[in-house]
Amino acid sequence: xxxxxxxxxxxxxxxxxxxxxxxxxxxxxxxxxxxxxxxxxxxxxxxxxxxxxxxxxxxxxxxxxxxxxxxxxxxxxxxxxxxxxxxxxxxxxxxxxxxxxxxxxxxxxxxxxxxxxxxxxxxxxxxxxxxxxxxxxxxxxxxxxxxxxxxxxxxxxxxxxxxxxxxxxxxxxxxxxxxxxxxxxxxxxxxxxxxxxxxxxxx
Amino acid sequence: xxxxxxxxxxxxxxxxxxxxxxxxxxxxxxxxxxxxxxxxxxxxxxxxxxxxxxxxxxxxxxxxxxxxxxxxxxxxxxxxxxxxxxxxxxxxxxxxxxxxxxxxxxxxxxxxxxxxxxxxxxxxxxxxxxxxxxxxxxxxxxxxxxxxxxxxxxxxxxxxxxxxxxxxxxxxxxxxxxxxxxxxxxxxxxxxxxxxxxxxxxxxxxxxxxxxxxxxxxxxxxxxxxxxxxxxxxxxxxxxxxxxxxxxxxxxxxxxxxxxxxxxxxxx
Numbered sequence: 001x002x003x004x005x006x007x008x009x010x011x012x013x014x015x016x017x018x019x020x021x022x023x024x025x026x027x028x029x030x031x032x033x034x035x036x037x038x039x040x041x042x043x044x045x046x047x048x049x050x051x052x053x054x055x056x057x058x059x060x061x062x063x064x065x066x067x068x069x070x071x072x073x074x075x076x077x078x079x080x081x082x083x084x085x086x087x088x089x090x091x092x093x094x095x096x097x098x099x100x101x102x103x104x105x106x107x108x109x110x111x112x113x114x115x116x117x118x119x120x121x122x123x124x125x126x127x128x129x130x131x132x133x134x135x136x137x138x139x140x141x142x143x144x145x146x147x148x149x150x151x152x153x154x155x156x157x158x159x160x161x162x163x164x165x166x167x168x169x170x171x172x173x174x175x176x177x178x179x180x181x182x183x184x185x186x187x188x189x190x191x192x193x194x195x196x197x198x199x200x201x202x203x
Numbered sequence: 204x205x206x207x208x209x210x211x212x213x214x215x216x217x218x219x220x221x222x223x224x225x226x227x228x229x230x231x232x233x234x235x236x237x238x239x240x241x242x243x244x245x246x247x248x249x250x251x252x253x254x255x256x257x258x259x260x261x262x263x264x265x266x267x268x269x270x271x272x273x274x275x276x277x278x279x280x281x282x283x284x285x286x287x288x289x290x291x292x293x294x295x296x297x298x299x300x301x302x303x304x305x306x307x308x309x310x311x312x313x314x315x316x317x318x319x320x321x322x323x324x325x326x327x328x329x330x331x332x333x334x335x336x337x338x339x340x341x342x343x344x345x346x347x348x349x350x351x352x353x354x355x356x357x358x359x360x361x362x363x364x365x366x367x368x369x370x371x372x373x374x375x376x377x378x379x380x381x382x383x384x385x386x387x388x389x390x391x392x393x394x395x396x397x398x399x400x401x402x403x404x405x406x407x408x409x410x411x412x413x414x415x416x417x418x419x420x421x422x423x424x425x426x427x428x429x430x431x432x433x434x435x436x437x438x439x440x441x442x443x444x445x446x447x448x449x450x451x452x453x454x455x456x457x458x459x460x461x462x463x464x465x466x467x468x469x470x471x
Binding site for chain 1: 232269299306309320321322324327328352353393401
């Protein structure tokens with residue numbers, strides 16, 4: 001990699017293959033979690049009407065976790081698409097619609113991170129991104145599942161539970177996991193480096 | 204897994220270009236989403252079920268096994284709408300549940316649509332390999348190679364992650380760690396499983412990516428490809444067959460309606 005000339009300028013802009021591969025692999029590991037989570041979700045669904053929405057936020061976790069680790073534009077969207085791609089690669093019948101859902105959800109999360117100029121990596125912003133992804137899924141649900149035709153109280157219950165769960169799981173929980181990974185020392189080499197850190201080296 | 208998902212014979216759908224096929228199937232998805240009449244969605248489900256059996260190139264029993272999952276998809280798509288949907292002509296109501304004529308047929312309509320979606324999706328994944336799709340996307344729609352090769356490489360990294368999960372579980376069992384039961388065990392999961400698995404996978408991904416960058420897998424313009432991904436007559440064939448299928452469904456719904464109901468939404 002040192003053969004690439006001045007790494008400082010070129011590596012900060014855009015995503016490198018390393019960024020993309022790490023993002024895809026983070027989603028992939030979460031994809032394994034998703035398979036376990038599907039049964040958690042069906043057990044949670046037995047509690048009360050629409051109670052499976054309590055754990056729904058996990059489906060948006062890939063985008064926030066990948067962003068919290070890599071902190072670059074575009075990562076949240078790629079993470080969502082990678083999770084959908086895993087389903088296609090392993091023969092899920094609903095791969096194509098998951099792909100379209102994932103694009104909407106990823107773009108919505110991406111919008112929140114962009115609104116904070118990709119600099120704010122607090123738990124609250126991650127939570128907001130999760131809620132935005134939930135809103136993206138609502139938009140898809142309106143066309144796909146006619147959810148606006150449910151009785152009003154069902155709509156309110158379903159989507160407020162989903163929003164809360166997205167904030168907690170995709171936001172707080174993933175923030176905590178990213179902090180754990182930071183402490184384990186895996187993240188230093190992933191993140192874009194600031195100008196002033198290079199200046200510190202020069203000085 | 205790999206053995207199971209290997210077709211017996213190659214059909215015209217296997218031979219058509221995966222990138223163009225993806226576009227055709229996204230088009231089909233949009234068409235199906237915009238189908239609001241139950242007769243049309245019923246015939247779409249029937250015709251694509253037929254196509255699935257004839258064009259996927261898999262033996263009958265395998266296709267039937269895969270398609271049996273649609274029963275569950277049908278139920279999960281329709282039940283909530285049937286029980287909690289809006290409607291004026293109430294058939295039965297009990298507590299929060301109220302089944303009306305409108306919500307009942309709307310639920311069935313959603314069920315038929317989910318079968319149509321499932322058939323289309325299965326038809327795509329059964330006739331397309333991941334590698335073929337990404338080579339086609341690089342050559343036909345100029346997807347940047349760094350994305351294509353990352354996605355392809357990740358498929359190879361998955362078995363390692365699964366192996367590590369197994370080892371981790373065994374190791375914890377041998378050490379007698381994580382003996383807690385119930386909710387507190389669930390709270391330990393991130394630290395016991397997610398952290399080590401993610402850390403290992405991220406480090407491995409970084410090493411793999413460094414090797415791939417050195418070998419110029421991310422080089423953009425003027426590169427050659429190991430697999431060629433041309434556009435052939437099969438693409439025209441695939442497009443025409445899918446077009447014929449949706450037109451046939453629309454015609455059948457028009458001339459041979461079964462339910463004879465209008466738009467399934469309350470206020471279209």
